[in-house]
Amino acid sequence: MNVFMDKLALLWPEVAMMLGAVACLLAGLSSRQSLRKATPAVAMLALVVAAVLVRLVPNAQGAYDPGVDPSHFLGLGGMVPFVKMSVLALGLILVMVASGTPEALRQVIAAEAKEGKAFEPGDCFRGEFYAFMLFSLTGVMLCAGASDLVWLFLALELTSLPTYVMAATSRDKPAAQESAVKYFFLGAMSAAVFLYGFALIYTATGLTEFGPIVAYVEQNGVSPMMLTGVVLAVVGICFKIAAVPMHFYTADVYEGAATPVTAFLAFVPKTAGFVSLIGILGLVGWGESHGGTASELPEPLVYLLALIAVLTMTVGNVLGLMQQRIKRVLAYSSIAHSGYMLVGLLVGPEAVHAATGSNTLLSNGLAAVLFYLVAYGLSTVSSFAVVACMSRADGSEVETYDDLAGMRQRHPFLSGVLLVSVISLVGLPPLVGFLGKLYLIGSAYAAASAGSATAWVYPAVVVAMVLNSAISAGYYLRIAAVAFFGTDSGQTVELDLPTRRWGAAIAAGAALLLGGLPGNLLVESSRKAAEPPLPNAVPGATLDRQNADDTPPRETAEAGPASAPH
Amino acid sequence: MVNVMMKGVIMTLAESGSSFNHYAALGVLLLMAVGFGVANVTLTTFLGPSRKGEVKGTVYESGMNPIGSARRRFNVRFFILAMTFLLFDVEIVFLYPWAVTFPSLGGEAVDGGLDLLFLGRMLFFVLTTIVAFVYAWRKGVFRYD
């Protein structure tokens, strides 16, 4: 009961987002045109209010009793505020980039042309577009706060369902609807797969709350049914992050949807997927960091994740190299980046490989993933936003390399932004993408030197990652080279959408800045985020746990199942 | 009432100890399903007043034409209305467990009136549905012109 009320007290940011979404819906239906035009502003206001609330709401770390509730990375961990803040910040940029998308639709233009009483709310879906953005972002925030399988399932669906509609209604072209149908059907299938995984986890343990499940697993080990459940959950969630067995939709959907929506799809569901994967994998592994004895993930999972990671980055980069259309190239690039991030999940938090004893980002896979999510989000959103800022002379979207040719002469500002984002995606210094890759590789390196049974996997994964970065440079640099040294196609015009332009610029500017000294802030916060929740949040408790590894955790493990609520 | 009867039948079947006990429940279910259908048709034939006429003889007295291809296109409003129905349908699914457990929440056993708290929560939940309803109304889902 009290746990429930405590939990509710942490949800004010989500409540604000929900209210903002409802406000968007109502504003979009208003009979006053000025109010309808203000819908994106309402959405942005909701995001800002939610961000302020994230700062105001007390951190969850002190709010629980480890004797009752064994710690877990999600829900009660330090990850929650970090994920919420980064999702809100990127969400603000995404709303800026997306403003103007529904307004460009024929149906909305026709509906808006009618003044006053003649306005027909049934014909206009401007408010819905922004409201769905907010709903989807709320879903990601709830994923981070999830401490229960039911909750996680609902949060994942709340993230996904609005994106299907956004993809379908973002453009007049039939390609958008086609891609949305593809996206939806495969999404429903993948939802069934990870839900079956959840069902098996529940059947194996009789529990749905993360803390008690961790305690149960520590006592009884990982049963085959539990392992099957986790594997199915991972495979199902691979759809959200566009990783290999479930990546087929990516290029088509990203190409079919309007470009601002594509930017949204490339960041939001992916973040939700990675956050949930951290939660699901934390059920069966990385135990030492939250008080268990088992340190690594179970062996089959290590091999599975390594295989998925290597295949994902290879498929993404090789196919990306063969594409001719910009949005498809960037789609395959986003697949490849999922592969990189899976390496961090494979490594897990630093406590697992505490050979060095140093608490740096370079040995912490989870912190590296969280850092990389932000780095990737900024770079990929700004690159998609640049594409969205331009159109051909006939009003259709920019599609091929040829359309970008000679951009530097016609759109010097946009081509600068594009250059920054592309270089950040390659992972060259001094941009944030470089730091992200450095930390991922560093964490895998640290894991390789820890000397566990599966340690041979890590060097192999590192080699694959470096080779893939080299392949990816092929197409990223091609984009930059075409834009800067190609002969001007003379076809493109810049759209008159200042917010979109500024959205792209802010994202690229952040990618540039965070690669330098201010990046330390992000490094520091992602490191803190990946720390397991502290028992009673006593200062210095981390040190104690690292030195004496058997005092509080054992009690936790034994007290857990006995007091597990039903 | 039927439930009690069915339980009685199952108990007798189960206690009789014959070898097909495991499937007795299925058999009972089948019997009841078929029996209900047959009994209804028979009873209405014998008991009900019978009037005849052209309109009375059609399948749907509402005037819908039952003859012709079933693969006609429906007005898309039917689909939208079906979705609105789905909304309330799902709402009921959540109200049922709440309604069943509600009586056990109050009383002396629990301090501080848990029942009021749960009533408030459920009212909030209903409120969300009302918001959806208002939205659908403004969107013109319930207009037929």
Added chain:
Amino acid sequence: MPETLTALGLSHYLMTGAVLFVLGLIGFVTRRNLIIMFLCTEMMFQGVALSLVAGAKFHANVTGQTFVIFVLTIAAAEAALALGLVVMMFRRRGTLDVDAWQAMSG
């Protein structure tokens, strides 16, 4: 319940759930009509729901049943969405065969 009726163990229910799930998956991959494909995903969801209820019965708690209610809710939301998308596609193309849409490939 009388004992004779519970002679079916947990594994029977789980197997039935798994069969439903796999049948749905196979149908989803092999069929080419949108509505049939959607029904197949629904079948997968029902397999999951059966497993959850069986687990709830086995562990003698109601968490699994609660989970099923939420699963049904999400399934309903997906049904509404699928209906909308299918109607939209049919109005545009006049068919529900997925092979008819090959505007994008590569």
